[in-house]
Amino acid sequence: MSEVVIEGVTKKFGKTVVLDNVSLKISAKEYFVLLGPSGSGKSTLLRLIAGLEDITDGSIYIGDRKVNDLLPKERNVAMVFQNYALYPHMNVFDNIALPLRVRGRSKEDTTRKVRAVSETLHIYGLLEKKPKQISGGEQQRVALARALVRDPTVFLLDEPLSNLDAKLRVEARAFLKKLQKELGITTIFVTHDQAEATTIATRMAVLNKGSITQVDDPYELYARPNDVFTAGFVGSPSMNLVHGTARRVGSGWEFHNEDLNVELGGKKLESEGEVIMGVRPEQIAVEKGGGGLMGSVSYLELLGSISYVTVNVGSTALIVQLTGRPDMEIGDTARVRFRPEGILLFDTRTGRRIDLAKV
């Protein structure tokens, strides 16, 4: 089991810069997730690690070997593709056995390993079938089996769950996490689905336009995003992001725009100026009735145990999370209150989070 180190990696396709000076250290046995919207370069980074693309600049190490100039097969990495990429003309057994056969393993050895891995993945009964005769979930397990059968040092997964239906996806997610824990293989998982990322990752990196915005564990990423992009991308529904200014009021500080005046609750900034305020939906309280910061309910989303209420304060729309059934309806007047500890401020110009000090 090896660690993966990425040092100043840049990848260009022609003149388009897909990855710009990316550095990352993934520890051995870690379940690491690369999260980002499409076009952020996350899949390209995975393909660089796999050796399917050439590196324009920088270095990649797997274990203590620099792998820049090694062929994919020399890196001993395994990869599962979004569409599984099974060999359609071979049955499941041959699909899984191929990596061993091309490495010249003996027939008995191959059969034994294929049987063992297919038992682990519960596909033992499918070995004689062709890929098109089995379901999407089963195809995915076959792809996993083919990747795992030769004991790779690094396991690369490129959006492996996105072709599964919702229920199966949740199952597969849990299964993958359990499997990774059992096998203890360094795993790098690419996804654009932040919920998927936060549920499985031990650590994750968020990518935007070819650069890493933040590397952290899922909770830190959620609670203390480094910049506006990460704040908006991680979490569903998104963090409320409101443009305005931070200013001194008396002995304290407040966030201010044409609709809102929010006290920053004993926190202070270095200077007054334009900021973006970020507040998670669960960090806002809403009550029916007037008084204080007032708005009108414009949308209700009921999810069973929780619900989301959209409250328009002037032209500012805020999404608020409530527990249970809300006692309000669309059009009602409601009072909004921000929990001061849940307020984050970002620099409007750079997008970076502003660290708040106590007054």
Place this chain on the structure above:
Amino acid sequence: MKGLKVLKGEIGWLKKNGLQVLLVVVLTLVCAVYLFPIYWTVVTSLKTNSEVFSRPPIFFPSSFTLSNFYTSADVFRAVSQTAVGSVPWMIDSTIIAVVATLVSTFLIAAPAAYALVRYIRSSWLARLILFMTMIPEAVFVVPFFIIVAKISLLNTWWGLILVYISFSAPFSTWLLMGFFNDVPKSVEEAAQIDGLSPYQIFYRISLRLVTPGIIAALILSFISCWNELLYALVITYSPFPAGAQTVPLFLTSFIIVEKSFAWGGLAAAGIFTMLPTLIMGIYAQRYLARGLTLGSVKG
């Protein structure tokens, strides 16, 4: 009242399925136009000589004969061949078409198409190959005759095989490029990570995935070699059994210069000639129409 209701129902049905009905009518007509020559050949081969030449033509003959297939009876007594006599020519044709087809498909077209799709990716080279398939074959008759004569292959299997390869290889390459293009790249990348060399990926993965394309190329190439007349006429010109002569040349022997055609014998031999290509054509359409990589990628 009831009748009117039924009529209304009928009109409604026609409105709903009008396009379908029109389609069936048109397709039936097209089918009839294409199938009539085959019908006519079959009927003519079975007609007695008096009926062959009768005017107006007889579409449904009253009496049948098999003499065109195995006796040498002929209205002019000038043609000694019968359909059965085509067998040695068939052997020549089979050897030439099979060798030319196998060589052009497996040794030239498949590797070339794969390289063009995955490695060279040159659109002008691909277009050049397409243009080569469009050049009328008559253009090359003289140069090919000179070349084949210079390398002393006139009247041999190899002379014709070389010429046929030069025609079927570009066509098969073009055909297979489309099929290779449809092979999902991720399947090849998976193979790359699994440890296969580029040659192994070609031979063990991609070539297998284009099997429908290979079958289509084999059959189309075979049919064109089998039916070819012009080059066979020029390159194997001396009388049988001089060296190598194909079935289309045999068919020309039913033409009696200055007099007429031995229609009955020609039709009978024509059926023999047509049969292998007809069977292959029916078999090939399935592969030409069929989708390619079912199962490898979830659509």
